Amino acid sequence: MPAQLLRALADPTRRAVFERIARAEMTVSQVRKAFAISQPAISQHLAALKRAGLVRQRRQGRFTYYRAEPGGLQPLMAWIARYRAFWPERIAELQLMLRELEE
Amino acid sequence: MPAQLLRALADPTRRAVFERIARAEMTVSQVRKAFAISQPAISQHLAALKRAGLVRQRRQGRFTYYRAEPGGLQPLMAWIARYRAFWPERIAELQLMLRELEE
DNA sequence: ATAACATATAAGTAAATGCTTATATAAAGG
DNA sequence: CCTTTATATAAGCATTTACTTATATGTTAT
Numbered sequence: 001m002p003a004q005l006l007r008a009l010a011d012p013t014r015r016a017v018f019e020r021i022a023r024a025e026m027t028v029s030q031v032r033k034a035f036a037i038s039q040p041a042i043s044q045h046l047a048a049l050k051r052a053g054l055v056r057q058r059r060q061g062r063f064t065y066y067r068a069e070p071g072g073l074q075p076l077m078a079w080i081a082r083y084r085a086f087w088p089e090r091i092a093e094l095q096l097m098l099r100e101l102e103e
Numbered sequence: 104m105p106a107q108l109l110r111a112l113a114d115p116t117r118r119a120v121f122e123r124i125a126r127a128e129m130t131v132s133q134v135r136k137a138f139a140i141s142q143p144a145i146s147q148h149l150a151a152l153k154r155a156g157l158v159r160q161r162r163q164g165r166f167t168y169y170r171a172e173p174g175g176l177q178p179l180m181a182w183i184a185r186y187r188a189f190w191p192e193r194i195a196e197l198q199l200m201l202r203e204l205e206e
Numbered sequence: 207a208t209a210a211c212a213t214a215t216a217a218g219t220a221a222a223t224g225c226t227t228a229t230a231t232a233a234a235g236g
Numbered sequence: 237c238c239t240t241t242a243t244a245t246a247a248g249c250a251t252t253t254a255c256t257t258a259t260a261t262g263t264t265a266t
Contacts, residue, residue, distance in 0.1 A: 006112050009113075010109045028242070042243095059243095061233060062232065063241095063243085064243060073186060076179075076183060080183070083176060114253085114254075131249070133213070139230095140256090141256065141257085143213090145213095147214090164212090212264100213260100214259105215260070218253095218255105219257105220253100220254095221254085223251080223253085224251085227263080231242100233240105233241085234239100234242100236240090
């Protein structure tokens, strides 16, 4: 039941914030530079992502470093997986992806 | 970029509607019985699911049968998969799930 | 034909949401 | 100290959203 998770990911800006800090740990100000919205807006998005378990935060002096916690996507992955039985033709594809990753 | 998809899934009621018709094809009225909301509300949820590619509809006389299209989840699956590189400890788990399915 | 039924669409509304500006909190530097 | 910098929180606002009731559309049955 990934309720809060899906709501967190539903907003495009918030999703973009997540994608950004997934590439590299960043401070709030650094995230802000990538977007055309105010610092509070960024902080609010980060708070929402944190509540959803998608983000971790680390305080260092007056800076707060945020990094993505992709493991927070796991409940969503599991939810989707419940439907994999209905689309067997996709499974080969998925397995292929996994195999590629292993190399 | 599963924008419409994630917005469609973000609402708990709509997600429950999807889950319901994933179990079996149903008419609008049959879906309605499972929820404490009006028929128009159900129709609106179904329309949203359809726009997201999560649902198919088949007209038969005055009935409209809806069934889930779990393949519509694929873009979301693919989006999540982009982050699998960051959580290698989950992969074994996922592979296990897939193997179980094969049996 | 007309009534009953199944669904969709329209219009209105209350609540949620994503932003803003203003302010609080806290750390660092002069 | 006092100012600057980094972030969070508060309050307000406009838009979106998930519902409602009312109505339109289309189909079956009498």
